[in-house]
Amino acid sequence: MFPAPSSYWLHFFVFSSLLAVEAYAQDLDATYHPDLRQDVFVKEKYHFLNVPGIGMFTVYDTFDCTLECLSNPSCLSLNLAASKGADGNFWCELLTSSKYINPGEYKENKTSHYFFLKGRFQGFQPTSCFEYGQQGASKDGIYKIYDNGGNSFQAYCDLRSEPGIAWTLIMSWSRENRVVSAFRNTSFQNNVPENENSPNWDRYRLSLARMRSLQVHSTHWRATCSYPTHGIDFRDYLRGNFKDFNIVDFLGSGECKRVEYVDIRGHNGTNLTVPFWQGWALHIDSYSGSCEFSATVGAVSSEDNFGYYGTFNPKFRCTQTDNSTTQWWFGAHLKK
Numbered sequence: 001m002f003p004a005p006s007s008y009w010l011h012f013f014v015f016s017s018l019l020a021v022e023a024y025a026q027d028l029d030a031t032y033h034p035d036l037r038q039d040v041f042v043k044e045k046y047h048f049l050n051v052p053g054i055g056m057f058t059v060y061d062t063f064d065c066t067l068e069c070l071s072n073p074s075c076l077s078l079n080l081a082a083s084k085g086a087d088g089n090f091w092c093e094l095l096t097s098s099k100y101i102n103p104g105e106y107k108e109n110k111t112s113h114y115f116f117l118k119g120r121f122q123g124f125q126p127t128s129c130f131e132y133g134q135q136g137a138s139k140d141g142i143y144k145i146y147d148n149g150g151n152s153f154q155a156y157c158d159l160r161s162e163p164g165i166a167w168t169l170i171m172s173w174s175r176e177n178r179v180v181s182a183f184r185n186t187s188f189q190n191n192v193p194e195n196e197n198s199p200n201w202d203r204y205r206l207s208l209a210r211m212r213s214l215q216v217h218s219t220h221w222r223a224t225c226s227y228p229t230h231g232i233d234f235r236d237y238l239r240g241n242f243k244d245f246n247i248v249d250f251l252g253s254g255e256c257k258r259v260e261y262v263d264i265r266g267h268n269g270t271n272l273t274v275p276f277w278q279g280w281a282l283h284i285d286s287y288s289g290s291c292e293f294s295a296t297v298g299a300v301s302s303e304d305n306f307g308y309y310g311t312f313n314p315k316f317r318c319t320q321t322d323n324s325t326t327q328w329w330f331g332a333h334l335k336k
């Protein structure tokens with residue numbers, strides 16, 4: 001799970017750097033201390049991470065508490081009383097989680113300060129929502145993700161709609177925005193970010209670099225319709241895996257590609273081939289019934305599904321109204 005401190009490092013830290021540590025302990029607001037390189041605590045005043053602790057201690061000062069954490073290989077962060085108790089001591093609570101793993105449980109709090117280990121100990125640079133799911137995070141929402149270059153960005157994670165799979169949002173747009181280049185005449189291979197630093201449902205697309213980085217850490221992809229309204233009930237839904245069909249690198253017209261599950265207007269199927277187009281935005285044309293799956297019954301002429309939307313069908317949930325939205329996601333199954 002998390003890299004444990006090497007005993008060499010711990011000894012070095014405890015015995016060779018005491019002076020440095022003491023100097024540092026008086027200055028815990030600093031996010032970086034030259035004598036300790038990157039392995040330092042960062043203090044966040046008046047905050048509290050509301051997760052089960054692995055030990056509650058009574059300590060004389062901040063230094064005692066941070067040392068308890070350093071002596072415990074599973075400690076990633078801690079809550080410390082903001083003021084002394086009646087006995088003149090502070091309470092100190094060690095945590096195996098951190099605000100990065102459980103951002104939903106991180107709150108402002110008048111009675112507590114929060115400290116987390118930065119640098120080597122922090123150790124947790126999740127490259128997709130999968131890693132948050134793997135660490136037990138279960139709330140849907142915005143999480144901090146690192147790309148392959150080590151740069152972080154905010155991404156939307158769906159950790160709940162399909163138990164056992166964690167999904168990262170790649171792009172989302174409303175029918176109204178169907179003419180925007182990022183959703184119309186560009187394939188996944190084109191680098192056409194839209195609001196990539198502020199995930200939203202109406203107009204959002206990651207840069208190619210971020211998509212590529214997420215692709216490396218994903219086994220599956222899916223498309224959903226008006227997810228913020230309907231969630232996942234597998235109507236107007238598409239899921240496949242990168243092994244059978246690499247949607248990022250594909251270019252072609254009406255090629256039959258294997259998917260795990262598809263539903264278009266209630267027509268559905270498992271493990272069968274579906275005709276895909278990409279050159280402009282990736283999509284299925286359900287008017288064309290040339291592969292194993294067909295949703296031609298009830299289709300409008302040249303009906304586009306899950307993208308492009310040159311023509312669209314109001315009976316398809318992605319294109320019911322101007323406010324209806326389409327999402328593409330990359331994901332992976334959580335490991336037991």
Ligand SMILES: *[C@@H]1O[C@H](CO)[C@@H](O)[C@H](O)[C@H]1NC(C)=O
Nearest residue numbers: 048050107108109110111112
């Ligand atoms: C604030 O922190 C205390 C511990 O000092 C905790 O018991 C309490 O639940 C926290 N309150 C909130 C609103 O998080």
Ligand SMILES: *[C@@H]1O[C@H](CO)[C@@H](O)[C@H](O)[C@H]1NC(C)=O
Nearest residue numbers: 181182184185186187190279
């Ligand atoms: C898409 O269309 C826009 C506007 O016409 C154009 O600027 C852009 O180059 C096109 N992109 C591709 C990949 O064809």
Ligand SMILES: *[C@@H]1O[C@H](CO)[C@@H](O)[C@H](O)[C@H]1NC(C)=O
Nearest residue numbers: 233234235263266267268269
């Ligand atoms: C599959 O399609 C049928 C109608 O063809 C529908 O009744 C059923 O609910 C669909 N299944 C799912 C899981 O959507």
Ligand SMILES: *[C@@H]1O[C@H](CO)[C@@H](O)[C@H](O)[C@H]1NC(C)=O
Nearest residue numbers: 244258259260270271272273
């Ligand atoms: C899906 O269908 C193909 C071809 O019929 C078959 O080879 C493959 O084993 C099937 N996969 C699953 C998971 O059922």
Ligand SMILES: *[C@@H]1O[C@H](CO)[C@@H](O)[C@H](O)[C@H]1NC(C)=O
Nearest residue numbers: 174175176320321322323324
């Ligand atoms: C779209 O959303 C706006 C604002 O919420 C609302 O006023 C409008 O009626 C909606 N339009 C449709 C076609 O649903």
